[in-house]
Amino acid sequence: MKKQLIIFLWGAVLIWSASVRAQQAPQAFSLQQSINYALANQPNLKNAQLQNEIAQARIGQIRSAGLPQINAGVDVGNNVILQKTLLDPNTFGGGGTQQITITPGNINTLNNGQNVVLKPEFVENTEPLPPTTIAFGLQYAGSATVSASQLLFDGAYLIGLKAAKVYTDLSQKQLQQTEIETINQVTKAYYSVLVSRERLTLLDRNLDRLDNQLRETSEFYKQGFAEKIDVDRLQVAFNNLKVEQEKAKRLVALGVNLLKFQMGMELSQPLELTDKLDNALVEAEIVANSNFDYSRRIEYSILETQRDLAKLDIKNKQSGYYPKLLLNGRYGYSGSSNSFRDLARFETQVAEKFYPNWFNFAFVGVSLQVPIFDGLRKKYEIQEAKLTLKTLDNGFRTLQQSIDLELNQSNTNLQNALQVIKSQKESLELATEVARVTNIKFKEGVGSNLEVITAETDLRQAQTNYYAAIYDALIAKVDLQKATGNLQK
Known part of the structure; x- marks a missing residue:
């Protein structure tokens, strides 16, 4: 039993350590893979x-108004x-009470099964009676009802x-706009790391050469x-370059964390970039010669859709003058x-x-609602909607x-x-040659x-200027892609 327990514990430890190593293993991402990861996370x-x-849920709420509405209670x-x-008894029987007076002289003796003939004499009471209080219903009451309605016509619903x-x-389109902005941020962060990493590589070489x-x-x-x-001059230059190298390392680490943040990745997860800076520069030159397609801008497309909604809003307000027709029905017991x-x-x-004390009832009918006058409310709503449409037109x-x-x-x-x-690049080549000759x-x-x-x-200044120019070119490339509407996933 102890042997089995030990084997189980060792197995659990090995699985856990393998999982930890898998989580800490650097993930290699190209720019496109980084974009895809960001779009998912x-x-x-x-x-x-x-x-x-x-x-989508709000649209479902709008459509539900045209479906049958059924309720039970x-x-x-x-x-x-x-x-x-109060009930006035004087309204019954002409305002008085009729009395029948039967006199003994009018009664024939019942003989051999013959009928008794009565000859009543009516005496009208002309004295009015006071109102009488009457209570309707019984002490306990109940009802069970199922009602349903179906919209037959409503102009606002159709609009x-x-x-x-x-x-x-x-x-x-708004979702697409957010995707484009995410792509923009991830791309710039990725290029920033590429440039900083390349500059750090050159600093390492300069430090080795100066050492x-x-x-x-x-x-x-x-x-x-x-x-x-x-010796002292070189030592000072070496110390300064060492400090610059440490700063560059921290900037690279900061750039990587910024990229992880833009991607939605955990900052503790190691990340490795696979794209090369030279390929990015080639893409920048291609983008500089690309054509502009005006209709690809998502902001323009969103504004067009908002204008369509504004036009429909005007029609919706105008449909408030149309009648509304509903089919209603009720069935229940009381x-x-x-x-x-x-x-x-x-x-x-x-x-x-x-004796039964519950009785069923049923009703089926059509309800027609015709707007007549609402204090000019719809008029001003239509006026407001038209002004909103003009504002959108000016926005174009x-x-x-x-x-x-x-x-x-x-x-x-x-x-x-x-x-x-x-x-x-020419200045960097010249500075590199000058440094080589001077050293010789x-x-x-x-x-x-x-x-x-x-x-x-x-030489270090020329290197800094060169990579700063590369970074500026890459950022300008991304901005141009976004401006032309070509920054897509």
């Missing part, structure tokens, strides 16, 4: 999808105090059905071929009794006999101008960034240590 996008489902109560009303489809399209120069100069100093100030026991057993006992002009400006600006920024890259001259004793440090400083 980004919290803001999930909320947008929930909003889309909420819109049971009502049982105790008429603690019965409602009373609402048309608006439901348009509203669905608007919800889908070699520092060790060589230290040896020259020990042998008397260099001054201590030369009962009453002087005791709750008789009411509950559906019959009333009188002497030895039982503003949006078109905004898109044109954004397109020109992003295109200019990308063209300038690509030109700056070419210039900075210093080793051969025909150059100064100050020239080496200056050349290394200029």
Whole structure:
């Protein structure tokens, strides 16, 4: 038994350790894979999808108004105090009471089965009687009813059905807009990590090269071929570059965490990027020569849908002047009794006999509701809806101008960034060559240590400028893709 328990515990430990290693293993993502992951896990996008489902639920509420409405109810109560009303007895029988006077002289003796003949004499009472209080109903009452109604015609409902489809399209487009914004953020964060990582690689190389120069100069100093100030200068440059390297590492880690955040990934999960910076630059040059398709902008499409909804809203307000026709029906039972026991057993006992105290009823009819005057409320609602439509029409002009400006600006920024890259690349090549030659001259004793440090400083600045230009070009590429409506998943 102990052996089996030990084997079980070791198995559980191995499974747990394997699970931990699997969770800590870096996940390799290309840019497209990062985008796909974000579209499936980004919290803001999930909320947008929930909003889309909420819109679908609202559409269902609109459609439900045209379906049959069926309700059932049971009502049982105790008429603690019965409602009373006054009844004027003078309204019956001409205002008086007729009395029959039978005199003995009018009675024939019953003889041999012959009939008795009565000759009444009526005496009219002309004195009016006071009102009489009468209570209707019994102490306990109940009812059970099933009612149903079906909308036959309603102009607002018909317009609402048309608006439901348009509203669905608007919800889908708003979801697409959130997806585009997510793609935009993930792409920029991904490019930022690529550039920072490449720059860190160059800093590592510069640090190794400067470390070699520092060790060589230290040896020259020990042998008397260099001054201590030369060693000190290189040591200061080395220390500064070391600090810059540590800063770059933290910036890379921060950029990776930002990318994880934009993707909706846990920050503790290791992440590895597989795309190359050179491929991204080639894509930037292709985008710079792409054509613009105005209809691809999601903002323009959303505004068109909102305009369609505004037109339907006007029609909906106008349909308020139309009549509404409904089919109604009710069926049920109602009962009453002087005791709750008789009411509950559906019959009333009188002497030895039982009598029913619940009776069914049914009603089927058509209800026509015709609006006549509402204090001009619908008139002003229609006026407001028309003004809203004019506002949306004016918004098209503003949006078109905004898109044109954004397109020109992003295109200019990308063209300038690509030109700056070419210039900075030439400067980087020159600075690299100057640093190489200066280092050779210093080793051969025909150059100064100050020239080496200056050349290394200029090289690092050229590298910084070059990668800053690359980052600007990549961001301008993303902005241009978004401006042209080509930033899609």
